[in-house]
Amino acid sequence: MNSKLLKRICNAPGVSGFEDAAQAIATEVLSECCDEVKRDHMGNVIALKKATNPPRGRKKPLKLMIAAHADEVGMLVTNIDGKGMLQFRQMGGLGSEVAQSQRVIIHSRKPIRGAIVPKGGSDGKTAPLGDLVIDTGMPKEQVEKLVNLGDVATFENDASVLNGKMWVGRNFDDRIGSYCLLAAMQKIEKTSVDVYAVSSVQEEVGLRGARAAAGGIAPDIGIAIDGSMSRGAYSNGGNLCEPGQGTGIYMVDKLTIGHPKLVKYLFKMCAKHKIPHQLNIGGGTDAAAIQQSPGGVIATTVGAPVRYMHSTVQLCHADDMDATVALLVKFMETAHTFYNGLDYVTA
């Protein structure tokens, strides 16, 4: 795996709706390995790698959309109170037990550090999210000079190796997906389909970017790349995937029933090419927005298991990232064969 690329993409801030820094990296990397790259009006980065060997007999190559969301859960400053503390709203699903006692960076004109604390001071208990504020340690007058309402904040934790091949980071949902998307596009050589690699925005607030991107692309097949729900050490909480055991292939999640033939094909393809993989039953991803875009699209999600999702200490195993990249590359090579094997497809 490419540790440098992983760190680079993970350490760029990208709160939902404010993904510019992460999207700049996606644009740069995809420009080097795709034929066209554009940023749409929502902020999605859409790169096209044209089919290198389109099948004879088709007027136009099939369109495959693979998408990973660039946004991460974070905070947006809504008020500077009388004490100079910053009140905030959550951007994406954030638990107060995750936010409390964390260090953050407020992305103002220049980055400002802060700590999330309960309004009443710490008594060792978890306060509700609405009672948490960001303390910058600066007097009110200075805070007012440096911070604007609407500035966004991310947790400070950068990505690093925890131990061995296990990595830890604040935003592996979905920067692991972003990494796998970029790494797969760097690796792919021959495809029989037009591949649209999409670094989508605003997934954490309702799959907004992918919906717009899929509407514009009108893909035949869509694959979202997102963290597979992983077991913790003590209870599986209904999660199936085990870190280090391969990429997760989503059969079903809260928003999508993966196209059964696509899911089956991915399992068979991985088995054939000895790509470690496992069944996942997941939370909800951009696949829903792609699948339900006009006309309906064959779709599901794949991705490395992420343990402690939506926390500041998300864990992911390097081998699972490699397996995800391998699956994506192999699917880009063979997507045309898969599509032709569907009995209701006549094209």
Ligand SMILES: [Zn+2]
């Ligand atoms: Zn996600």
